[in-house]
Amino acid sequence: MVFKKTIDVQAAVAIAASEAIAAKTQGTFGVGGLMLDQHGTVLKSLHNNVVRHGLVFDPTAHGERQLIDWYYAERARGRVLPPPEDITIVTTLDPCCMCSGAVLAGGFNVVAAAPDRIAGINYDQHARFGALSSGLREQAQRSFSYPAVLGSSLYARAGAGAAPRSFFIGKTIAEATQALCALAFEATAREVVALFGADCPRAQLRDPATLAPDHRIVRALKQLYPDALAYRCAPHAPDAGLAPFLRQAMARDEAAEDEPEQAVALLDAFGNLLLCMSGKRAQSAIRTAFMEITRAYAQLRYKLMDGATADEQEAVRRYLGHPREGTFVFACGPDHGAASFMDLGAWASTMEGPLPAHNRRQFQYVTPRITAAELDAMCAAMPPLYRDVIQVQPVQVNDRALVVALSGPP
Ligand SMILES: [Zn+2]
Numbered sequence: 001m002v003f004k005k006t007i008d009v010q011a012a013v014a015i016a017a018s019e020a021i022a023a024k025t026q027g028t029f030g031v032g033g034l035m036l037d038q039h040g041t042v043l044k045s046l047h048n049n050v051v052r053h054g055l056v057f058d059p060t061a062h063g064e065r066q067l068i069d070w071y072y073a074e075r076a077r078g079r080v081l082p083p084p085e086d087i088t089i090v091t092t093l094d095p096c097c098m099c100s101g102a103v104l105a106g107g108f109n110v111v112a113a114a115p116d117r118i119a120g121i122n123y124d125q126h127a128r129f130g131a132l133s134s135g136l137r138e139q140a141q142r143s144f145s146y147p148a149v150l151g152s153s154l155y156a157r158a159g160a161g162a163a164p165r166s167f168f169i170g171k172t173i174a175e176a177t178q179a180l181c182a183l184a185f186e187a188t189a190r191e192v193v194a195l196f197g198a199d200c201p202r203a204q205l206r207d208p209a210t211l212a213p214d215h216r217i218v219r220a221l222k223q224l225y226p227d228a229l230a231y232r233c234a235p236h237a238p239d240a241g242l243a244p245f246l247r248q249a250m251a252r253d254e255a256a257e258d259e260p261e262q263a264v265a266l267l268d269a270f271g272n273l274l275l276c277m278s279g280k281r282a283q284s285a286i287r288t289a290f291m292e293i294t295r296a297y298a299q300l301r302y303k304l305m306d307g308a309t310a311d312e313q314e315a316v317r318r319y320l321g322h323p324r325e326g327t328f329v330f331a332c333g334p335d336h337g338a339a340s341f342m343d344l345g346a347w348a349s350t351m352e353g354p355l356p357a358h359n360r361r362q363f364q365y366v367t368p369r370i371t372a373a374e375l376d377a378m379c380a381a382m383p384p385l386y387r388d389v390i391q392v393q394p395v396q397v398n399d400r401a402l403v404v405a406l407s408g409p410p
Pocket residue numbers: 062063064065095096097098099100
């Protein structure tokens with residue numbers, strides 16, 4: 001969709017709402033958004049793309065995150081765009097932790113319509129952002145707007161947060177538009193979450209290391225990551241044998257200036273190494289190693305399942321299990337920065353729901369960047385979906401030899 005210019009918050013939210021309707025039509029979360037420059041010119045509008053053709057396509061394909069990657073991709077292609085502080089992202093739904101981290105990492109402004117009391121960064125609707133660490137909290141208070149909704153229904157509200165940017169002449173949202181934003185999401189959440197239940201429990205998983213080397217699943221996996229299945233540990237217990245693979249990916253990582261080189265590995269329920277990836281932050285501030293690996297794995301499964309027979313789909317689900325049955329191993333643990341907050345949110349979006357009781361240590365890291373107590377406090381402050389439902393809690397790997405192997409010079 002191409003739109004020229006909008007200088008009304010209401011008109012902008014209405015465009016986002018039409019994207020949310022398109023999202024519902026696609027069968028994904030009914031959320032839409034657009035990106036405006038400092039004159040109100042619409043640079044891009046799009047919608048949630050987590051689900052396509054009834055399959056999870058990309059757990060990170062929320063509207064805001066896609067808009068931000070679009071922005072950096074356009075700039076990398078040589079297009080002249082205003083700096084992020086002059087850009088406003090308008091979204092039908094309060095940003096989740098992943099998208100808030102992405103927005104803050106880039107330094108964009110946000111106008112949000114409907115609240116999300118479970119996963120939204122402003123879940124308590126005070127616009128104080130207690131879920132964020134200090135520094136990020138003040139940045140959000142300056143850049144996230146929740147415009148007033150005039151009316152007398154339950155959708156009416158007083159404005160909160162930062163004032164919308166000055167190019168907006170009209171600064172309020174019409175009640176019916178706000179209701180549409182809320183209802184488009186509510187109408188889709190249940191059926192999308194029901195799709196998430198299609199994956200196999202642990203007892204039905206099969207070991208991909210037992211497949212013939214020319215099996216289509218093994219070939220697709222090795223095409224994505226040639227070292228797939230080259231390492232194996234006890235389930236959920238990475239050891240020093242993983243170090244060379246992490247090291248190799250870290251050497252390729254395009255880290256931000258003030259951050260260490262990062263790599264993330266994905267192990268399956270049997271302990272097989274499936275993928276190990278680095279970030280591409282020279283191309284986009286939000287293409288961290290975790291964002292890359294979780295997208296790569298979801299899209300590998302999607303490509304193998306889309307258009308396949310029911311039996312073929314079942315084989316993919318059995319041999320390439322859902323990540324919640326495996327282990328993500330981060331070379332470096334989270335810190336207090338926006339990119340780490342995005343990663344924590346994206347990890348939770350990847351898990352989709354509570355972890356199985358036998359795999360509470362799904363999120364492991366080798367080298368800590370903050371203390372375990374600080375990390376626990378950060379997770380305990382997150383919105384209810386993260387804190388209570390999915391229970392985000394990264395833990396350090398148990399194997400000291402792996403910690404030592406990554407601590408010295410290469
Ligand atoms: Zn999001």
